Amino acid sequence: MHQFDLKNKTAIITGGAQGFGLDITKRFLNSGANAIIWDIDENELIKVSKEINNPNLSFNVVDVSNFKQVKDTVDEISKSSNIDILINNAGITGSTATLWDYDVDEWNKIVQINLMGTFNCCKSVVPYMIKNDYGRIVNVASVAGKDGNANASAYSSAKAGAIGLTKSLGKELANKNIAVNAVTPAGAKTRILDQMSKEHVARMLSKVPRCRFLEVEEFTSLICWLSSEENSFSTAAVFDISGGRSTY
Numbered sequence: 677m678h679q680f681d682l683k684n685k686t687a688i689i690t691g692g693a694q695g696f697g698l699d700i701t702k703r704f705l706n707s708g709a710n711a712i713i714w715d716i717d718e719n720e721l722i723k724v725s726k727e728i729n730n731p732n733l734s735f736n737v738v739d740v741s742n743f744k745q746v747k748d749t750v751d752e753i754s755k756s757s758n759i760d761i762l763i764n765n766a767g768i769t770g771s772t773a774t775l776w777d778y779d780v781d782e783w784n785k786i787v788q789i790n791l792m793g794t795f796n797c798c799k800s801v802v803p804y805m806i807k808n809d810y811g812r813i814v815n816v817a818s819v820a821g822k823d824g825n826a827n828a829s830a831y832s833s834a835k836a837g838a839i840g841l842t843k844s845l846g847k848e849l850a851n852k853n854i855a856v857n858a859v860t861p862a863g864a865k866t867r868i869l870d871q872m873s874k875e876h877v878a879r880m881l882s883k884v885p886r887c888r889f890l891e892v893e894e895f896t897s898l899i900c901w902l903s904s905e906e907n908s909f910s911t912a913a914v915f916d917i918s919g920g921r922s923t924y
């Protein structure tokens with residue numbers, strides 16, 4: 677697999693214990709980066725750290741929806757290292773239901789993790805990136821945030837919010853060497869699919885002109901370029917990786 681030049685860069689990858697985040701972590705390490713994975717799943721963090729067994733990998737148990745936890749962890753990391761790359765990848769879809777049937781607490785939780793989590797991490801990390809005049813931020817949104825998926829109003833709204841956040845923050849930082857972009861993947865076979873009904877997943881797939889799921893490695897390639905120094909111009913942008921589903 678093609679490598680990117682991420683030597684001497686330190687990256688935080690949220691939701692890095694599995695799925696997209698784990699694959700990104702492996703590729704970052706292979707490309708010379710120091711990777712710090714954040715997740716709420718401590719057992720999985722311990723397991724994958726043992727498996728990967730790389731001195732350039734470390735982890736923190738962090739709930740991205742908890743601003744204080746996020747800020748304290750960022751402040752601690754910043755005492756000994758720059759934070760060059762932030763991948764806001766932690767997310768949940770929640771269950772599948774119409775808006776009027778949706779449980780209010782679950783709706784809130786989905787927004788707290790997918791949207792507020794992205795806000796919390798950006799708010800905590802950006803001041804350090806400004807100080808270092810360098811940063812690459814990638815916010816993992818979803819094609820649901822562009823198109824709106826029926827029976828996934830909380831998830832679609834939160835991901836649309838993450839897209840809006842990316843556009844605002846990218847513009848706020850555009851006069852610095854800090855890029856902020858979002859990506860909008862279509863469905864990939866990770867554990868997140870288990871949260872939704874089989875019918876919902878089949879409906880998602882039926883909308884993809886490529887007629888297949890996105891492979892995690894295909895997704896990681898896009899993330900790597902957006903996270904590299906080579907991406908010196910694109911910012912406040914939304915990069916589509918939906919196999920032709922959304923053409924804007």
Ligand SMILES: NC(=O)c1ccc[n+]([C@@H]2O[C@H](COP(=O)([O-])OP(=O)(O)OC[C@H]3O[C@@H](n4cnc5c(N)ncnc54)[C@H](O)[C@@H]3O)[C@@H](O)[C@H]2O)c1
Nearest residue numbers: 691695696715716739740765766767818863864866867868
């Ligand atoms: N797989 C897909 O089909 C798909 C499609 C579009 C977008 N996405 C997005 O990609 C991202 C990664 O999803 P995935 O498919 O790898 O899912 P996944 O379930 O395999 O991994 C998500 C990880 O996030 C962690 N996480 C959940 N809540 C957290 C919190 N509050 N704080 C910290 N970590 C938390 C989980 O423990 C898990 O390890 C998500 O933002 C998701 O919305 C996924």
